[in-house]
Amino acid sequence: MALAAAQTQQRPAFGLAKLERETLHERAYEEVKKAIMGGAIxxxxxxxxxxxxxxxxxxxxxxxEALRRLVAERALELLPNRSVSLPVMTAEKFDEIVRIRLALEGLMAETAAKHITPDELKRMSRLNEEMIAKLRQGSKKYLALNQEFHFQLYLAARMPQAMSIVETLWLQIGPFLHHVTTDFGQSDFLGHHEAMLKALGKRDGNKARAAIEADISEAAQTILESLRQA
Known part of the structure; x- marks a missing residue:
């Protein structure tokens, strides 16, 4: 009886474990990171x-704690007044990041075509449909869906080391995707995604790479022009 009572006392209420302090810190970090990569900031x-x-x-x-980690990862900069801001982006720095992205994300798209599962492909299709709906509504929330679409593709490549590098790159370029919402043609944007989905469905690695490279290059050109004007 004593053992049963002790087990009852140890069992979490409603079968739910208490939210640990470390878990809350990790979730805060992931949410802020996702907001930066998805262009929400x-x-x-x-x-x-x-x-x-x-x-x-x-x-x-x-x-x-989340901001401290992001400053250490150079996704944010600590200002003299102890507040934080996004790092200054120059056209030269952005151009370098784009060239790295073309090589790495192109490789991951090509690899994903070999390994993607039907469920993963369906998820990418759903995300693309949601993006189309947000674009028609004139909502900038499609930027977060765009980030999810890309990262679902990269997850399908099964390349964890490359994924960590891609996350670092997106933390730097994510905020500048706002330039794309007004200047980048929607037909081009959606066309590249449709080409990607078709290539993945046929497991055509070359066409998958070509689609992601076109998507990155054309959006990057719009952002580069804005940075040079600034």
Missing amino acids: APGEPMTIRALAKALGTSVMPVR
Whole structure:
């Protein structure tokens, strides 16, 4: 009886384990990182710990730790007043990142064509359909869906080391995808995604690489022109 009582006391209420402090910190980090990569935070947009904590519905401590990690990863810069901002992006730096992305993400797309499962391909198709709907609504929320679409593709490549590098690159270029929402042709944008889905369905690695390279190159050209004008 004593053992049964002890087991009952140890069992979490409703079968749910308490949310650990480390788990909350990790979730805060992942959410802020996803927002940066998905273009939810625009260049020059102020980022305060309290505003981010309010958006996440948490205390300031997990957010402070998330920002500290992102500063260490050079996704954010610490300012003299202890606030944070996105790093300054130059045309030269962006051009270098694009050339790395073409090589690495092209390889991952080509590899994904060999390994992608039917369920993964269906998920990419659903994400593309959701993107089309958001674009028709004039909503910039499609940027986050675009990031999910790309990363579902890269996950299908089964290349974890390459994925960690791609995440670092997207943390740097994600905020500048805002330039694409106004200047990049929607027909080109969606056309590259459709070509990608067809290539993956046929397991054609060469065409998958060509589709992702075209997607990256044309969007990058729009962003580069904006950076040079600035």
